[in-house]
Amino acid sequence: MKESVQTAFDSISPSAKSLLLTKALTTIPFAKEAAELILSGNIKQFSRENKFTTKLILRLIHFETRYQSIDVALSELNINNILEFSSGYSFRGLKFCKNPEILFIDTDLPQLLEKKELLVRELAKKYCSYPTNNLILQALNVLDETTFIEITEQFPPGPIAIVNEGMLVYLNDKQKLRLCKIIHKILSNRKGYWITADIYIKKDEQSGSLTDIFNESGKEFLIQHNVEENKFKSFQAAEAFFRNNGFKIHKKIEVPPSLVSSRKYLGKIHRSQLESLKNRKKTRETWILGVNF
Numbered sequence: 037m038k039e040s041v042q043t044a045f046d047s048i049s050p051s052a053k054s055l056l057l058t059k060a061l062t063t064i065p066f067a068k069e070a071a072e073l074i075l076s077g078n079i080k081q082f083s084r085e086n087k088f089t090t091k092l093i094l095r096l097i098h099f100e101t102r103y104q105s106i107d108v109a110l111s112e113l114n115i116n117n118i119l120e121f122s123s124g125y126s127f128r129g130l131k132f133c134k135n136p137e138i139l140f141i142d143t144d145l146p147q148l149l150e151k152k153e154l155l156v157r158e159l160a161k162k163y164c165s166y167p168t169n170n171l172i173l174q175a176l177n178v179l180d181e182t183t184f185i186e187i188t189e190q191f192p193p194g195p196i197a198i199v200n201e202g203m204l205v206y207l208n209d210k211q212k213l214r215l216c217k218i219i220h221k222i223l224s225n226r227k228g229y230w231i232t233a234d235i236y237i238k239k240d241e242q243s244g245s246l247t248d249i250f251n252e253s254g255k256e257f258l259i260q261h262n263v264e265e266n267k268f269k270s271f272q273a274a275e276a277f278f279r280n281n282g283f284k285i286h287k288k289i290e291v292p293p294s295l296v297s298s299r300k301y302l303g304k305i306h307r308s309q310l311e312s313l314k315n316r317k318k319t320r321e322t323w324i325l326g327v328n329f
């Protein structure tokens with residue numbers, strides 16, 4: 037790989053890098069390949085160095101289930117105009133653009149997108165035997181209504197699926213409200229759905245340490261970004277929030293366990309611990325939201 041490309045990957049933010057490297061231990065499309073580009077071929081060493089602790093295994097299952105839930109929802113809707121926001125180093129678009137009828141617009145903040153463009157170009161060149169020009173990468177701050185609307189105007193006629201994961205927990209209530217207004221306006225005009233994998237609810241006292249899947253640096257990151265405060269109080273509260281903002285739940289998504297490759301690592305967890313894990317409460321769901329007219 038050219039030196040300039042490798043240097044660009046070197047400056048990828050540590051948290052985004054760490055999430056991608058975690059996903060590289062799953063079968064999420066292009067995660068391993070992208071991690072290999074970033075680590076320039078040292079992925080095997082990374083896997084060896086990563087101890088399969090219970091926390092890591094639960095983290096893998098959590099992120100892989102969340103990722104797959106969006107694909108399951110998309111396959112239910114069968115919509116050809118797809119916009120993903122705040123996609124980070126996720127390469128769903130490279131998979132979906134295999135279908136030439138789909139136009140996939142992949143967006144995130146401009147500084148991240150610059151690096152992602154290089155990665156996507158390399159991945160497409162190395163691993164895609166099909167045209168990828170129906171995958172468009174565009175900078176989007178989701179709170180910028182004008183740009184959001186302009187981007188969606190590129191879609192041909194027909195409904196739009198707006199999808200996201202791992203983003204709402206970074207927004208406070210006022211920001212979430214603003215985002216809802218923007219998406220509601222777009223979907224009211226164009227028809228379609230919002231698939232969000234971010235129906236996270238706050239921890240309760242009984243949750244205990246087994247719901248705690250992050251290591252120390254991960255926890256620090258979540259504290260810095262007020263993630264716990266930004267979650268919904270309960271699933272009912274989340275439903276009320278969306279209802280008050282003009283959305284209704286079209287469907288709650290369940291991911292078949294067979295789609296979650298990292299479940300194979302559950303065998304590494306002691307049986308007694310596995311038993312208590314079975315009683316964990318759900319702390320996240322993926323919903324397909326429709327617009328209430």
Ligand SMILES: C[S@@+](CC[C@H](N)C(=O)[O-])C[C@H]1O[C@@H](n2cnc3c(N)ncnc32)[C@H](O)[C@@H]1O
Pocket residue numbers: 055121122123124125126144145148176177178179200201202203206
């Ligand atoms: C935790 S990452 C999740 C990335 C990806 N969706 C995933 O699940 O791997 C959060 C993403 O939100 C993006 N982000 C933060 N603020 C944003 C904003 N105002 N508008 C758009 N994206 C934003 C970040 O750049 C980052 O890529």
